Each structure stands twice: as structure tokens, then as C-alpha cells.
Amino acid sequence: MRQYEQLAKSIIQQVGGKNNINFVVHCATRLRFNLTDYSLANTEKLAKIDGVVGVNPTPTQLQIIIGSHVGDVFEEVVNQGIATDSSDIKEVSQVIDKDTNLFNKVIDTITGCMTPMIPALTAAGMIKVILSLCTTFNWLSNESSTYRVLDFIGDGAFYFMPILLAIFAATKFKVNTSIAVIVVGVFLHPNFTSWISSGEPISFIGLPIQPVIYAASVIPALLTIWMMSYIEKGVDKITPQALKIILNPTLVLLISAPLALIVVGPLGNYAGQGLAWVINLLQGQLGFIMVALLAAAMPFIIMTGMHHALTPIFVASFSATGTESLILVAQICANLAQGGASLAVALKSKDKSVKSIATAAGISAIMGITEPALYGVNLKYKKPLIAACISAGAAGCFAGFLHVTLYVPQNSLMAILGFSGDKGTANVIAGLIMMLLSVIGSFILTLILQKDENKAVTSTKEVQKQVA
Structure with missing residues (x-):
């Protein structure tokens, strides 16, 4: 039997069986199930399955937290005959709960459109950092052909961001x-x-x-595809069956494109400018308070799945300025603090298995994947979570005071390279201090707060069931 086959079968059984699953997708750490009847899912038994870190029900999805190997588990789930997207569903009206409120639908839409873009933006951003290092240390001249080729490779993901969004939004809006x-x-x-x-x-x-330049924009593309979804339905109703193959795409294009240029695009551009204004306001003189609050609250934001709703904000910031000093900075503080707390649990535990699990979870959090540390270690023992929140808040306050700035969309240890930019060495040093405060602060606080190890550490078998 394949390594994750039994895990996939157990999950399918506890979500109500194959017939209850409309489709499944996954992100960096979670399986995201769309179910016909959410009441058939047994969340208590799901959480106890060996290999499941946690369960997070939302109005539109049942999210099962697996960890960094979620892709392997997802493949096994699909191998059991489960659809991978909503295009395979015959009754679309059953996919979304009718009682789902507008806010949750908007968040679900944003998550579906924005999350798949993160790897491309991260890769492109890292190339820009490499170019910055090349010029800083005189490894390459910015006039050389090699530099120029790398430059437009790095710019590609940002310039063609509307196209990327169109692809993912098309799937979301069907x-x-x-x-x-x-x-x-x-x-x-x-x-x-x-x-x-x-x-x-x-x-x-x-x-x-x-005359608006739409390269690297976000909101115009999303609004355009949303508008197009209604146009496509309307056109389909009025065209004769025999001519649909010709008339439908032609009419949709002739109606959607001019409306996008004349109305929707400019409106989206104004909305993007408004969002950028709000970001600048939040990052103003009291910006350190916002960074500190976001960093301290990030674990709870992650628990609700709301962290994906923050993606358009930092993407808009990068699109407008090429920098970000609020959301991703707060996420770095929070992620590293979760990792430090989990590593402290590993050091303090005398149980070899707990040591191994907490160490792996801590390293995963430092690299940007926090769910194993958050659900499997820190939240379970509570005091490490408190230590992580305090340390993240303190590090975020420090970062806000010094206006620590990222030049790459990154939220893990790899952000070390992302501090290099126009602000020079001072920003890099401030970023490194911020990261050390997050990790070391939560590590030391956890060692102090987590005094009674016997009460904190449960049996090896129980812990193994909660950490992937």
C-alpha cells in the first residue's frame, strides 16, 4: 500500500464518504474539501486520525490541516476517485451553502484567486533580490546582457499579474x-x-x-472576470443553440473587453489606489502598533483561514511600490515566533518522539509553514502559544518603529534576502534583529512559562495523532 493511501481513505470516510465530496483542492498545508452536506463530516474523528494536524471548518470548505506533505496526501485522495475542482460537479447550486454570507463568499473567492499566485511572486521576488546582491557586491553590471535578461525574468510575474489572476479567477467564477x-x-x-x-x-x-497602466495590477483583473461571469451567463441565454459555439465567445469578448477598458478597469484602478492609500495610512506614524497587533494576532487569524484575505493587500503594496512593511513583516514575526516556541518544547521534553515532532514542527514554522507547530504543539500546550504571541508582538513593534521593509514577498527565514534594497544595510540589520527577537524571545519565554513538563507533554501516541 502506498504511504498515504490509508490516510486518504480514512479522511474520505470521515468527511462523509465519496458521495458527499463535491471536490477537493489543497494549499501549502491544507486539504480543502467542498462537501454536499457538511453535517455528515465527523470533525472529532478527523482530528484524531494519525497524520491529521487539525480540522478547520469554514462556511464554504472543510479544511483538514496536514502539513508540508499535503501534496502527497492530496494525490492519494484524488486517486480514490475524488474530483479536483468544481468543473466536475453537475449540480453547482449544491456546492456553496445557501446560508453562506456575502463576506465569507468574498473571502473564499479572494483565497481561491490569490493563493495560487504566491509561489510565482516569491520566485520572481527572489530573482530581484539576487540582482540586488549582484549590483551591491559588483558581481554583475546592470548594463550586462545577463543582468538584463534576469531583470525581465524577475519582472515577469509582476508585470503579467493580471493574466495570472485571470486564469485563477476564471476557475473560481466558472x-x-x-x-x-x-x-x-x-x-x-x-x-x-x-x-x-x-x-x-x-x-x-x-x-x-x-489612460491607465494595468501591469502588475490586481483589482481590475478580478473585477473584470467577475463582470464577465454575468455577461457569459446572459449571452448563453439569448443565443440560439445551433450558433452558440460561434456567437457565445464572440459576444462575450465584444462586450467584456470594451466594458473592461471603459468602466471596470478604471474603477478597479481607483480601488487599488484607495487600498494603497489605506496601506500608507496604516504604515504611518503609528504603523508600529499595526505591525505589533497583526504579528501577535496572526496565529488566530490563521486558525480562521483569514490570512489569505490579507494577500491582496500586500500584493497591492508590491504592485504600487515594490515594497511591503506591514502584513508580511508581521507574518515573519509570527511564523518565527511559532518556530521558536515549538523548538523550546522540543528542548524541554524528555520524550524522544515529542522532541522529534516538536523539532520538525519548529523548523517547518521557521520556513513559513506554521500549522504543524501551531496546532500540534503550541496550541495544545497553550503557554508556548502565549509566548509566541508576546514575542511576535514585541518583534513587530520593533520592526514598525524602524520601518523594516521587505523587497520580496516572503514570510519565512528566507526573508533575510528580502531586506536588501533601497534602504541599504540598516534595513537588513533591523530585519535580522527583528527575526532574532521573534525566535529567541519565544524560545526563552516558552522555557520560562512551560515549567511543568509532565502536564504539558501528553503521551507520545496522542501527540503523534495531532502532528503531521
Whole structure:
């Protein structure tokens, strides 16, 4: 039997069986099930399955936390005959609970559209950091062809961000992906961008088009695909069955693209500017308070799955300024603090298995995957979680005072490279101190608070059931 086959079968059984599963997807650490009847899922038994770290029910998903090997478990779940996306569902009306409120639907949509983009943005950002190091240490001239090639490779993910969003949003809003990409691609067409650069007025059938540069934008693309989902449904209702294959895509494109350029795109641009203004306000003179509060509260935000709703905010910040000094800085503090607390539990425990589990969870948290440490160690013993929150808040306050800035979308130990940028060495040193405060502070506080090991550490078998 394959390594994770039994785990996959046990999970399927406890969520109500194959017939109760509409589809399943996964993120960095969680299986995300969309179920027909959520009442059939036994969350208590799910949490006790060996290999499951925790269970997080939401109004639109049943999230089962696995850990960094979630991709392997997901593959085994799919091998059992489970659909991987909503396109395989015949009754779409059963997919989303009718009682789900608007706020939860918006959060679920944002999560589905934004989360898949993170690896591309991280990779592109790291290339930009490498280029920064190359020029800082005179390894490459910024006039060399090698540098220039690497530069546009690093810019690619940011420049074509609307296209990436169109692909993921098309899946989320259930529209034709190829048409969605073409409609959003109009924003980036060379002729359109050069027309804007020329300064000449632009119009369509007498209606003015605002000269907006949409490269690296977020909100215009999301709003465009949302609009397109209604246009596609409307067109499908009015076209004759025999001509749908020709008329449907043609009409959708002819209606969606001009509306995107004339109305939706500019509105999205204004919304993006408003979001950037809010970010600048939060990062103002009292920004250290916001960073500290976010860092301390991040574990609880993660528990609710709301951390994905923060993605558009830091993406908008990177799109507008190429930097971020609020959300990702807070996440770095929180993640490293979780890792330090878990490593302290490992040091203090005399149980070899607990040592191994807590050590692995601590390292995972420092590298940006916090669920094993959060659910399997710190939350279970409570005091390590308190220590982590205090340390993260203190480190966030320090970072806010010194305006620690990231030049790469990163929230783990690898952010060390992301502090290198226009602010120079001082920002790198401040970032390193912030990270040390997070890890060492939570480590020491956990050693102090977690005094009674016998009460804190449960049996090896029980711990193993809670940590992947």
C-alpha cells in the first residue's frame, strides 16, 4: 500500500464518504474539501486520525490541516476517485451553502484567486533580490546582457499579474479561461500601452478610455472576470443553440473587453489606489502598533483561514511600490515566533518522539509553514502559544518603529534576502534583529512559562495523532 493511501481513505470516510465530496483542492498545508452536506463530516474523528494536524471548518470548505506533505496526501485522495475542482460537479447550486454570507463568499473567492499566485511572486521576488546582491557586491553590471535578461525574468510575474489572476479567477467564477485571459490581456496589449505612452486621447464608439497602466495590477483583473461571469451567463441565454459555439465567445469578448477598458478597469484602478492609500495610512506614524497587533494576532487569524484575505493587500503594496512593511513583516514575526516556541518544547521534553515532532514542527514554522507547530504543539500546550504571541508582538513593534521593509514577498527565514534594497544595510540589520527577537524571545519565554513538563507533554501516541 502506498504511504498515504490509508490516510486518504480514512479522511474520505470521515468527511462523509465519496458521495458527499463535491471536490477537493489543497494549499501549502491544507486539504480543502467542498462537501454536499457538511453535517455528515465527523470533525472529532478527523482530528484524531494519525497524520491529521487539525480540522478547520469554514462556511464554504472543510479544511483538514496536514502539513508540508499535503501534496502527497492530496494525490492519494484524488486517486480514490475524488474530483479536483468544481468543473466536475453537475449540480453547482449544491456546492456553496445557501446560508453562506456575502463576506465569507468574498473571502473564499479572494483565497481561491490569490493563493495560487504566491509561489510565482516569491520566485520572481527572489530573482530581484539576487540582482540586488549582484549590483551591491559588483558581481554583475546592470548594463550586462545577463543582468538584463534576469531583470525581465524577475519582472515577469509582476508585470503579467493580471493574466495570472485571470486564469485563477476564471476557475473560481466558472467562466471560459481562454476568453478570460484574452479580455484581461487587452489591458497589457503593446498597442494599448504604447497608445497611453503617446499621450493621445483614447476612445471607443465615442466613449473615453482612461489612460491607465494595468501591469502588475490586481483589482481590475478580478473585477473584470467577475463582470464577465454575468455577461457569459446572459449571452448563453439569448443565443440560439445551433450558433452558440460561434456567437457565445464572440459576444462575450465584444462586450467584456470594451466594458473592461471603459468602466471596470478604471474603477478597479481607483480601488487599488484607495487600498494603497489605506496601506500608507496604516504604515504611518503609528504603523508600529499595526505591525505589533497583526504579528501577535496572526496565529488566530490563521486558525480562521483569514490570512489569505490579507494577500491582496500586500500584493497591492508590491504592485504600487515594490515594497511591503506591514502584513508580511508581521507574518515573519509570527511564523518565527511559532518556530521558536515549538523548538523550546522540543528542548524541554524528555520524550524522544515529542522532541522529534516538536523539532520538525519548529523548523517547518521557521520556513513559513506554521500549522504543524501551531496546532500540534503550541496550541495544545497553550503557554508556548502565549509566548509566541508576546514575542511576535514585541518583534513587530520593533520592526514598525524602524520601518523594516521587505523587497520580496516572503514570510519565512528566507526573508533575510528580502531586506536588501533601497534602504541599504540598516534595513537588513533591523530585519535580522527583528527575526532574532521573534525566535529567541519565544524560545526563552516558552522555557520560562512551560515549567511543568509532565502536564504539558501528553503521551507520545496522542501527540503523534495531532502532528503531521
